[in-house]
Amino acid sequence: MNSSALSYSEEEEKRVTREKVSKPMLWLGMVSMMMLFAGLSSAYVVSHASTKWLKFELPQLFYISTAIIILSSVTMNSALMAAKKDDTKGIKRFALMTLVLGVAFIICQFQAWDFLTKQGIFFTGKTSNPSGSYLYALTFLHMLHLVAGIIAVFVVWVNASRKKYNSGNLLGIQLCAIFWHFLDVLWVYLFLFLLFQR
Numbered sequence: 001m002n003s004s005a006l007s008y009s010e011e012e013e014k015r016v017t018r019e020k021v022s023k024p025m026l027w028l029g030m031v032s033m034m035m036l037f038a039g040l041s042s043a044y045v046v047s048h049a050s051t052k053w054l055k056f057e058l059p060q061l062f063y064i065s066t067a068i069i070i071l072s073s074v075t076m077n078s079a080l081m082a083a084k085k086d087d088t089k090g091i092k093r094f095a096l097m098t099l100v101l102g103v104a105f106i107i108c109q110f111q112a113w114d115f116l117t118k119q120g121i122f123f124t125g126k127t128s129n130p131s132g133s134y135l136y137a138l139t140f141l142h143m144l145h146l147v148a149g150i151i152a153v154f155v156v157w158v159n160a161s162r163k164k165y166n167s168g169n170l171l172g173i174q175l176c177a178i179f180w181h182f183l184d185v186l187w188v189y190l191f192l193f194l195l196f197q198r
Contacts (some may be wrong), residue, residue: 054129072101
């Protein structure tokens with residue numbers, strides 16, 4: 001066997017090994033995040049039943065955020081589909097759109113928090129209430145994870161610019177897409193939870 005064939009075999013073996021390790025690690029991380037938010041949701045429900053609970057309307061910007069993050073899942077999926085078709089320009093275009101939508105989501109979150117504080121809803125302090133504190137905690141934790149997702153999408157965009165993705169090398173963009181869709185589903189869950197558990 002010549003050296004080039006051996007090199008190709010070694011690269012293929014490394015790729016398969018990375019795939020076998022990376023995906024389970026990602027799923028383990030996402031399960032841990034799910035447990036964190038499940039615990040906070042349970043604490044929210046218990047506090048709702050045992051404390052003086054302040055009811056207030058969710059900011060309209062949360063509805064806009066929801067539409068934005070759902071759309072971003074569509075663009076992220078389009079980037080993955082482009083990679084499967086060896087369409088480097090498509091990957092870059094849709095990854096960039098996902099980045100823009102992710103940043104727009106974060107801007108909406110900050111504006112929503114600003115709206116809440118102007119309505120007298122605070123995270124902590126003498127005038128704070130558990131209902132507002134939990135809302136800030138849940139949405140802030142989600143945003144932190146979304147920042148990690150944005151960094152991952154940016155890495156995808158950079159790698160696409162270097163033409164690292166194609167139909168035979170999808171691992172990086174697949175991992176990013178899985179995580180991004182998870183963040184999307186997590187936000188929709190939080191939004192509906194906060195909407196109906198007030």
